[in-house]
Amino acid sequence: MFPLLRRVCSRGATMFDIHHLNCGTMCPWGGGFVDGVSGGLTARLVCHCLLVETDDGLVLVDTGFGTEDVAEPHPRLSRPLTTLLRPLLDVGETALARLHARGYRASDVRHIILTHLDFEHAGGIEDFPDATVHVMADELDAARHRGGLVARGRYRPHQWEDPVRWRTYHPEGEPWFGFPAVRALEGLPPEILMVPLPGHTAGHAGVAVKGRDRWLLHAGDAYFYREELDPTTPTCTPGLAAWQSLMEVDHDLRLANQARLRELARHHGDEVRIFCAHDAIELEGRGRALAAKRPARVLEPV
Numbered sequence: 001m002f003p004l005l006r007r008v009c010s011r012g013a014t015m016f017d018i019h020h021l022n023c024g025t026m027c028p029w030g031g032g033f034v035d036g037v038s039g040g041l042t043a044r045l046v047c048h049c050l051l052v053e054t055d056d057g058l059v060l061v062d063t064g065f066g067t068e069d070v071a072e073p074h075p076r077l078s079r080p081l082t083t084l085l086r087p088l089l090d091v092g093e094t095a096l097a098r099l100h101a102r103g104y105r106a107s108d109v110r111h112i113i114l115t116h117l118d119f120e121h122a123g124g125i126e127d128f129p130d131a132t133v134h135v136m137a138d139e140l141d142a143a144r145h146r147g148g149l150v151a152r153g154r155y156r157p158h159q160w161e162d163p164v165r166w167r168t169y170h171p172e173g174e175p176w177f178g179f180p181a182v183r184a185l186e187g188l189p190p191e192i193l194m195v196p197l198p199g200h201t202a203g204h205a206g207v208a209v210k211g212r213d214r215w216l217l218h219a220g221d222a223y224f225y226r227e228e229l230d231p232t233t234p235t236c237t238p239g240l241a242a243w244q245s246l247m248e249v250d251h252d253l254r255l256a257n258q259a260r261l262r263e264l265a266r267h268h269g270d271e272v273r274i275f276c277a278h279d280a281i282e283l284e285g286r287g288r289a290l291a292a293k294r295p296a297r298v299l300e301p302v
């Protein structure tokens with residue numbers, strides 16, 4: 001029995017208990033030139049995942065690094081990319097450990113929704129063998145075909161070689177805050193949606209979840225640095241700008257989707273909280289509070 005069940009507010013809308021988890025700290029070289037705040041030689045990036053408690057079981061949005069990644073990182077993970085990102089690979093940060101700490105079992109997770117299949121998002125899939133895994137069809141196709149050097153590094157079939165119950169979707173559906181094609185997901189309540197945001201990868205998507213007072217939009221890797229969504233002077237650190245350029249599959253689409261997210265923040269910021277996967281400040285809920293202290297070493301978005 002789940003200790004915290006779906007709640008119904010006075011207007012009849014479904015409300016979930018939603019937890020923000022870091023399922024993988026990464027410490028690339030570069031300090032503040034990467035994360036905008038660190039004073040030392042290394043930066044701190046996180047793998048921001050969501051744990052959503054519904055009356056039909058637990059839902060994970062992204063999985064970070066998994067226990068198998070920690071136990072035997074290679075060849076599950078790419079040596080060049082882990083050399084650049086320098087993940088801590090602490091078993092205590094895995095989604096499975098985070099759930100155990102809350103008194104849950106792996107089998108309580110009924111659904112996993114993936115923003116995309118990059119290795120630092122998909123590592124925990126195998127820790128939850130009873131879950132249905134929801135992902136955009138274009139993303140699964142790209143991950144299976146692995147065309148090119150970057151694709152072979154980012155998509156690591158070892159992470160999902162065990163039988164996985166996939167559910168795939170095409171970018172078509174209903175409008176949501178100006179986004180033309182959000183998707184309701186099979187077996188999940190209508191307050192949990194996929195919002196296609198391709199560009200970083202072919203089938204990249206955000207995941208929207210209706211929270212207590214507003215929607216949450218997990219934007220995955222559609223952007224990396226909190227100030228990229230600044231409505232007037234969007235900026236990015238040099239390190240994260242370079243990383244995004246290296247990993248993008250469609251430059252114009254990526255920037256177009258960032259622009260759409262900025263418009264969403266500008267016009268509906270009181271209704272939708274947007275955050276990305278790797279910004280530690282956003283995970284701590286301090287994104288806007290820090291805006292006034294923005295460091296000088298930033299670039300225009302690329």
Ligand SMILES: [Zn+2]
Pocket residue numbers: 118120121220221277278
């Ligand atoms: Zn990522």
